[in-house]
Amino acid sequence: MYSEIFKDHLTHPRNAGELADPSVVVEESNPICGDRLRLALRVCEGRIEEARFLAYGCPPTLVCGSIITEMIAGLSVQDAARLTRQDLLDKLGGLPSRKMHAAALAIETLRLALERLRGD
Amino acid sequence: MYSEIFKDHLTHPRNAGELADPSVVVEESNPICGDRLRLALRVCEGRIEEARFLAYGCPPTLVCGSIITEMIAGLSVQDAARLTRQDLLDKLGGLPSRKMHAAALAIETLRLALERLRGD
Amino acid sequence: MKRRVYLDHSATTPIDPRVVEAMLPYLTEKFGNPSSVHLFGQEARAAVDRARQLVAELIGAQPQELIFVSSGTEANNLAIRGIAERAAPYGRHIITSAIEHPSVRGVCQALEQRGWEVTRLPVGEDGLVRVEDVRAAIRPDTVLITIMLANNEIGTIQPIAEISHLVREERQRGHRHLWFHTDAVQAAGRMAINVAELGCDLLSLSGHKLYAPKGIGALYVRRGVQLAPQMLGGHQERDRRAGTEAVPLIVAFGKAAELARQELDARIERMRALRDRFERGVAERITDVVFNGHRERRLPHLSNISFRYIEGEGLLINLDLQGIAVSTGSACSSGTLEPSPVIRALGRDEELARGAVRFSLGKDTSEEDIDYVLEVLPQAVESLRRISPLYHR
């Protein structure tokens, strides 16, 4: 049912936790099911130096949190802003259709974090 | 489903056929299902010397024909008239309830034959 | 022990050893519930999916067009009641034939008791429904036609593709709420079946008629056809049939379907040759017999013969005591006193209807089996005739 990458991230989440000195922290909850994702980024000179996540909900939500932090760490803010739901899905090996909204939550949370950054 | 005696009579019917010089011949048909039984008796000095049957219908009807001729051969007419459906059922090892009317047909045909005899 | 010859494959078939082997792991270590998320469950789910693909291939369908059920009877119930429930607002008239299996007959009768109208088309002496009769019976309020692909007592193959053609014409004329179901329980594994060629909307199958165990069947429902589920309260079978899937039986059914597809031509050829040899032998050895059903348009494994002057059940038991298993009429309707309505529908008199016996061969029936029956049968018939008052008329 789930891909190998998926299972690996589920049992060994990357970048889980909080940041001591974050540039931005956002927590979003999924209106459909109540799943939650918190992203914390430390940005320096337009580049994401570190990203951390916390997630509550079904396995896809947890895995999306882990994968998206891995994907954005080291990216410029501009490049990170260009990430799509599909990029995320490709990376984690797809999701059943009824779980697509987990990927949407992750992208939405990232978008919000980057907006907030710009707003600061 | 059927007893050993039953099967034996079905595959080796006793007294099947017609009589050259019968005292009486009756053929009855079952109003419920159309099964038929023909009984032919040769009676001498109040005693049934020989009995033959022909039967058309389900196995119980065939077997009742065979068994009843065996039961009455050698009996006095009076004793034969006393035979009941239960005597017949006991002899053939019982019948499923939906086939009870096969035994009824045999007894009824015998009764008619004896009546016809007396009437002569 | 004496020879045992099973010639009642229309009632049920022995399970193919390869089918038993395929299902065995699902009776032992692979016991998961397909609805379970964990590995045990996913393993079972995958097996069900594979089996669905195999059954679909047998009839040229897509896997998602199949609903697994517990029997051919359930498939027929689901098809007819499922369509009737949905279609009632558009009309309450059903067309069927006079020689359907009791499960189709029974459901139609129950609908009649609830105010539906049912037209039962007659068959000719050959046991075939006339396409013209179907055309004439269609009314604006007809919502369902249910006519079997092949009959279970005499094996006649109905003109399903031609009837589908009619149905399509009707639809083009604007008669949109008209569906066509065919009961292929007896046909599957004994003739090629392709739902695209048949053109039906629904088609019933049963595992135990093609060397899978009893307890499993399937209903083909063409994509887009809306059916009201009859078993409620669970998401199984895409919400169309609730209840934990019978995984080992589904796997068995899949394997049996695969074998039936691969071996179909050889099975047909073999059974037809033996059946024809059997019928020639009977015609040569026994007088006053009538062969029932169209000579060509029928299944290759089945021979239905009326023996004049005698009744089928006596012959059945006589043969049984000599190791030969045959049947009178449909096994499912046994236990009743009425002579087979199918044989009566051919226009035969009651004596011939009561004297009808069905011999149905299987893929493993041998020449020796047939020869043994040809040796035993004439004596058995003769011994019953000797005691028949009709014979002495």
Add this chain to the structure above:
Amino acid sequence: MKRRVYLDHSATTPIDPRVVEAMLPYLTEKFGNPSSVHLFGQEARAAVDRARQLVAELIGAQPQELIFVSSGTEANNLAIRGIAERAAPYGRHIITSAIEHPSVRGVCQALEQRGWEVTRLPVGEDGLVRVEDVRAAIRPDTVLITIMLANNEIGTIQPIAEISHLVREERQRGHRHLWFHTDAVQAAGRMAINVAELGCDLLSLSGHKLYAPKGIGALYVRRGVQLAPQMLGGHQERDRRAGTEAVPLIVAFGKAAELARQELDARIERMRALRDRFERGVAERITDVVFNGHRERRLPHLSNISFRYIEGEGLLINLDLQGIAVSTGSACSSGTLEPSPVIRALGRDEELARGAVRFSLGKDTSEEDIDYVLEVLPQAVESLRRISPLYHR
């Protein structure tokens, strides 16, 4: 390979090797159709009769009071729809509980859509229905009460005998058209069941919950209770359920019932001891857990635990990857987003409902199995909590 521990016996059980052995002859040489008159058929008929006797003995019923069906789901459908169809002229009100299995819930909902009224009784925090609530809910037009014997998610055992007592009182008061059904699918083989003591009119069973294969179930219908058949068109099961009998599965069910009866006390004792050891271990090793369901009045094999801050499915998959099979809520209702309605019905908040995991033991679960789970589980919970924003609040 790593250890595999199956703790999802409430979803389905592995088949007992003695059951496989008992059914095997009916998958091979004894393949007859019980409706057939010949020897093959009679052999199958006799096997079905013996199995019916054995299943009847498990629940203290008479064999003719049992109808074999294809699943627990079908038993529930047949019971509720079969009574509803007969009873409609006397009233259209049903009483049920808020924690029934989806198959009972689904049928009740379907009846509601056809104009029936359904009262769903709440349960207390302990997962038990109050007899007083049942009494208060009975109306003159109530025709059916359907309340499960034991719940499939939390294992609580409902006061069925007490409710029966109520029903009998009602009847004495002249309320004659009132029937009582209980779903014993989850209870059978895990507690003693005697229909005379329970006093119910109908009771559902399913084979695959007690070490028989999937695809077979049974409905007990007390002698004299009239039920409208739902599968039509065949004389099987005394005209109450048409379709060729699934002989091998019926034989398997019979054997499994026999073993369950013989070994019941030992199984209960063993499972309860291990389950209690498990729960003590969890309580010692993991903080912020809530045990769901009444501590005493529940099945001995089941433990339902809510882990705060995390969601059950993540834990399920985490454990699965370490060879441990458990479930969240009912396997049958998985595939939905809603948190378990059963846990919600206990009054738990959504977080606890989403964090509920069911561990269900089997007769062959070992101490080593439990120790392995106690070793793995705390880490798995901890690792999920570490990434939970709720934990870091």
